[in-house]
Amino acid sequence: MESESAQLDEATAKWQPLSAVERRVLGVLIEKAKTTPESYPLSLNAVRVGSNQKSNRAPQMQLEEEDVADALERLRECGAVVLIQGDGRVEKFRHLAYDWFGVDKVELAVMAELLLRGDQTIGELRGRAARMNPIADLAALRPVLDSLETKGLIIYLTPKGRGCVVTHALYQPQQLDKLRAQYGDASRTMPTDETEDAPPRATASHAAAAEPRDSLAARVEALEREVAQLRGRLDEIAHQLGEP
Template sequence: MSDDSNTENDDAESASGPPARPISAIARRCLGVLVEKAKTTPDNYPLSLAGIITGCNQKSNRDPKMDVDEGDALRALDELREAGAVREIQGSGRVTKYRHAAYEWFDVDSPGSAIMTELLLRGPQTLGEIRTRANRMHPFVDLTATQAEVDSLMAKGLVEAITPAGRGQTFAHCLYTPIERQHLAAKVEKRAAAEAPATGPKASPGSLANENRIDKIQGRLDEVTARLEALEKKLADLES
């Protein structure tokens, strides 16, 4: 793998952009793709619109799978440019290309950007998963080094632990929208309830009621998210 330091340092200009803030799911995917490709295939970076779409929709190293089209990608890139996370440049043959500004937008170095990229591309993960997957972009010698970097990102407000400390503790980035954060919290609660030891005390009526309430909340959040996505698509179609 080529050293990405020269390519990526071009993005860390003296002027600092706005602080990182919640962005849409497709915008997060586009930003993750740009940082990933800058690190893993620097000869093909910056990326064209077609390259970004291909990276968003690839089957490996992605969760959830997406089916991003040109309109989706352009709207996401506009969102990222307005936020200060992406820059548009003129490539060879007058082809418009895009490069990330993640280093200053996140205020991170190469290890931090590798972890943020994995969380953007694959969602919540354990420390072991983060280390294994981020190693393709930056080498982490052990879990202690990975934990130190995660702690640094948590101190910056970029990462949070979404499950209790201990074996299997899971971490997520903090760029989810408010509705997505509620949805994620509901999923975590439901998973924790499902993974409770079967030999434990018999579930009380109150705990069963809480599980039913969580299921209902998650169902409602799914409906709200679907409606919002449909409305956003209609508005985008009207604008175009």
Template sequence: MKMNLTDLEIRVLGSLMEKELTTPENYPLSLNSLMSACNQKSNRDPVLSLTESEVQKVLEGLGARGLARLTTTGGRVAKYVHSAADKLGLGVAARAILAELMLRGAQTAGELRNRAERMAPFADIEAVDAVLGELMRETPPMVVRLPRQPGRKEVRYAQVFGGMPELPEEVEEAEDVEPARERALPYKLPMTGRLLKLENEIADLRAETAALRREVEEFLAQFG
């Protein structure tokens, strides 16, 4: 069994995990409620327009992986729950962080604290860092720290249930931020010095990216 989830599977799983924590009184979710959760315009990037049949098909795929299931509640309407907590051993804080990353993509620790607090309390940024550290220390990791973008102060984190996230072109990113970096330098480097600095940064980014890809491959391999 492979964990290499599709974008739609990640959206459905993230929505189930989110609603379990934000609206426990309405959880488990009916198919219609889950469709609405996947398509809501707030706290989603990108915004989608899935149909009930599409969500049903995705649930079947998640069920085959042991990540979601139909629950027997005694009611007439079929309802669904995720199984990530049991299958992957995830606590509330970890589920909140992962759900946020699944629903909105890569984010900084500060963004995660502000956005995930609706699902789980985080006393401070250190609490978020601690959860991210635990998820990255899993064998293999469920979250990776992305290479720092040139000119950006904070690093971003991403979940890897769908494989290695797409990274921006290093050269283009470096060229875009060059004017800002020049203003930040205490003196202006000669042209050759600036080019060498950019080349070194690009080489570092490529090395970090290669290391992250190896970690993701190890993560996916355990489900092969």
């Protein structure tokens, strides 16, 4: 599906923290290389349009051409993107993310989704990344996540297990600290059941029972986790049905 070959070179991985715009731009280049190879590499305007599109993006952005150009220049400086001459002398951009991250095709698909959407449950991540490279189920995703974690490219924001939340490690330090703090309470109370294919309600019920019965806050927190897990399941089902 992707025109370029996936080159794996962990020893020379060059990745580093990026700004929000830089992460979005790099994610777009990776995504389009995989999903629309006939239109890749991308012009500056194509990168801008891809960065601002409504689907498969969180948060929504309204970047100007200058914002995208600055991000591309920064990505070129750190070795993640290269400028090439396209047809009609139009400048186009190609990512170098395989070498930059030191990853394979499936790992790069996972990284692209995390760059485009940020923190999400592993169920959501599997369904979304599978549109770029096949990932049959959560069992197939686990070794991919293990590899990315070993390389320092992803971070678990909640304990590993069904419904756990993961994100990329390319945030600036202060951004990552803020994100960790947002999940701090959930990390301390989230169940660590590894049977990720069990119904979401079982985990939420277990978590609620473990909390003091007279603690309204604990019950609300358990319900919020259940809703997040159900949303992840619904997103995966929608993807399988071919909905956007």
